Amino acid sequence: MSWSTKTMGKFTLSYRPFTLEMRHVFTVASFSRTTTPVVLIQLTFDGITGYGEASMPPYLGETQESVIAFLNKVDLSLFDSPFQTEEILSYIDAIALKNTAAKAAIDIALHDLLGKLMGQPFFKIWGLNPNNIPPTSYTIGIDTKEMIHKKVKEAEAFKILKVKLGLDTDKMIIDTIRSVTDVPLCADVNQGWKNKEEALEMTHWLAEKNVVFLEQPMPKEQIDDMAWLTERSPIPTIADEGCQRYNDILSLQGAYSGINIKLMKCTGMREAKKMAELARALNMKVMLGCMTETSCAISAAAQLAPLVDWADLDGALLIGNDIFDGMHVKNGMCVLPDRPGIGIIAKQ
Structure with a gap:
């Protein structure tokens, strides 16, 4: 068009x-x-x-x-x-x-x-060191055993995998992945768990499976249940749907261990950087995520990646028609091109 x-x-x-x-x-x-x-x-x-x-x-x-x-x-x-x-x-x-x-x-x-x-690239303008970018996770969506095996094999270069949970197949998915690889996992439940006691039981089971943090385990409206779960969970809890913008963060302190910042939720790079700095000041963990995006928005988010604990910047890897060349992933690590701005070149 x-x-x-x-x-x-x-x-x-x-x-x-x-x-x-x-x-x-x-x-x-x-x-x-x-x-x-x-x-x-x-x-x-x-x-x-x-x-x-x-x-x-x-x-x-x-x-x-x-x-x-x-x-x-x-x-x-x-x-x-x-x-x-x-x-x-x-x-x-x-x-x-x-x-x-x-x-x-x-x-x-x-x-x-x-x-x-x-x-200049924006990471240099902000005085950030790209060597401090954590490895990016690669997302394994909810699927059959056969497709999960296939997806995990495709992601063998990655040092951490992100696993989508929230249905009655959760343990099957984790066990299937663990039959193929022992790399650390992070689990994104997308508000799928409704009962806090059952959620707590799952956090202990997931901790034993080397799941390093849990993203949005319960509905964002159940803020008291989330605070109860976070206090008892052996692994950190991260707000995703529950944290959209800068003004949300203060109310989440204590209810979650940290926040997931996404440019599409928070209006872009300016506010994302402010969110990361506020979360750090509150001693909260910081995750930098993405939607399904081209290398344009992914490369923009990657300029902030040296500021965070965990990166989930695989959005462009999940699509087959990316029309930009920008930040790329090598052996599970984000590599920022030394190009001005957000570092992208349009392919068409």
């Missing part, structure tokens, strides 16, 4: 919808899918273009149509320079409630543009 373009003073914004095709059917506790809708954007200033992306998995409640409607409300003619970053992104955030993926697309493109104007 062709690009739609609008000029706003010194800025030009272009966008087009795109559909990501999954390498395997992707199943979590609440749904399965084979594609993910995204909207790709380009933000140009003074002949330099930054790339951005909005990815819309079902639970965010955004669509390609809602993202495009949001982008059509944006008027950057109010600003003379992309270096008015705080003002621009505060303006973008105030246009409408929610629409966090649409806002993230603008934020990512703006950071890419700024880095290109400065001639």
